[in-house]
Amino acid sequence: MSTTTESGTTYAPAADVLGTVLTPGAKPARPSAWSASVTFGWRAMLKIKHVPEQLFDVTAFPLMMTLMFTYLFGGALGGSPTKYLQFLLPGIMVTSVVMITMYTGIEVNKDIEKGVFDRFRTLSIWRPSTLVGYLLGDLLRYTIASIVILVIGLVLGFRPQGGITGVAGGTLLLLGFSFAFSWLWTMLGLLMRSEKALMGVSMLVMMPLTFLSNVYVDPSTMPGWLQPFVNASPITHLVSAVRSLMRGTPDVGEITWVLVSAGVLIAVFGTLTMRLYNRK
Numbered sequence: 001m002s003t004t005t006e007s008g009t010t011y012a013p014a015a016d017v018l019g020t021v022l023t024p025g026a027k028p029a030r031p032s033a034w035s036a037s038v039t040f041g042w043r044a045m046l047k048i049k050h051v052p053e054q055l056f057d058v059t060a061f062p063l064m065m066t067l068m069f070t071y072l073f074g075g076a077l078g079g080s081p082t083k084y085l086q087f088l089l090p091g092i093m094v095t096s097v098v099m100i101t102m103y104t105g106i107e108v109n110k111d112i113e114k115g116v117f118d119r120f121r122t123l124s125i126w127r128p129s130t131l132v133g134y135l136l137g138d139l140l141r142y143t144i145a146s147i148v149i150l151v152i153g154l155v156l157g158f159r160p161q162g163g164i165t166g167v168a169g170g171t172l173l174l175l176g177f178s179f180a181f182s183w184l185w186t187m188l189g190l191l192m193r194s195e196k197a198l199m200g201v202s203m204l205v206m207m208p209l210t211f212l213s214n215v216y217v218d219p220s221t222m223p224g225w226l227q228p229f230v231n232a233s234p235i236t237h238l239v240s241a242v243r244s245l246m247r248g249t250p251d252v253g254e255i256t257w258v259l260v261s262a263g264v265l266i267a268v269f270g271t272l273t274m275r276l277y278n279r280k
Contacts, residue, residue, distance in 0.1 A: 087243075097175075128270075
């Protein structure tokens with residue numbers, strides 16, 4: 001071990017140098033729960049930056065769904081595409097955003113397979129921040145999807161009677177429910193052995209929920225034996241609440257149902273997710 005001075009090179013005992021380097025100093029403050037969660041949320045958004053193809057599902061898919069259902073079925077179901085669009089667009093927005101909540105669990109599953117979570121668990125941070133960060137990052141996906149659908153709808157002739165306030169309220173309600181619903185997929189992301197298995201389970205759950213609802217047609221036109229299931233579907237309640245806000249006639253009962261169910265989803269699946277995360 002050596003040090004250099006103006007008079008030449010001198011040698012100091014290795015123990016003295018190591019002692020200086022290893023002398024305990026002031027430790028950096030532990031990041032707060034919010035700070036750690038936002039940091040992991042930023043990490044999730046950087047993934048989108050480096051792999052922009054991830055935005056396909058929040059841009060091309062909503063565009064395709066809106067155009068297809070408006071012009072293929074609008075005349076038959078609503079009398080005209082423009083008239084049907086007033087009924088359809090809030091439902092399509094709910095369907096598109098809720099469908100992409102599954103990607104939260106898929107990203108979690110990928111990081112587990114790569115061993116990234118093993119490193120996160122050794123850090124001196126608020127333990128749930130890694131999972132909360134994923135959900136915060138995915139809120140960007142949900143927001144982009146909502147904006148894309150609203151812009152398409154306005155171009156095609158959608159005119160929300162609730163104005164900007166109603167549209168903003170409906171969008172925020174949808175984002176809040178989607179954040180809560182994402183905890184289900186986060187839990188499954190910890191349980192499933194592969195992302196393909198998780199994708200299969202998510203489609204098995206989401207397809208009946210979104211199609212057997214009031215998104216595309218009024219439930220009263222469906223067979224009597226099917227109506228109880230459709231009316232009890234959480235997607236049906238969410239679509240009804242969003243529609244009421246955008247129409248300027250808020251349905252307090254439906255809005256309350258959505259808010260309460262979102263709280264229950266976070267309480268139940270958030271707790272189960274953290275137990276699984278701590279044990280794995």
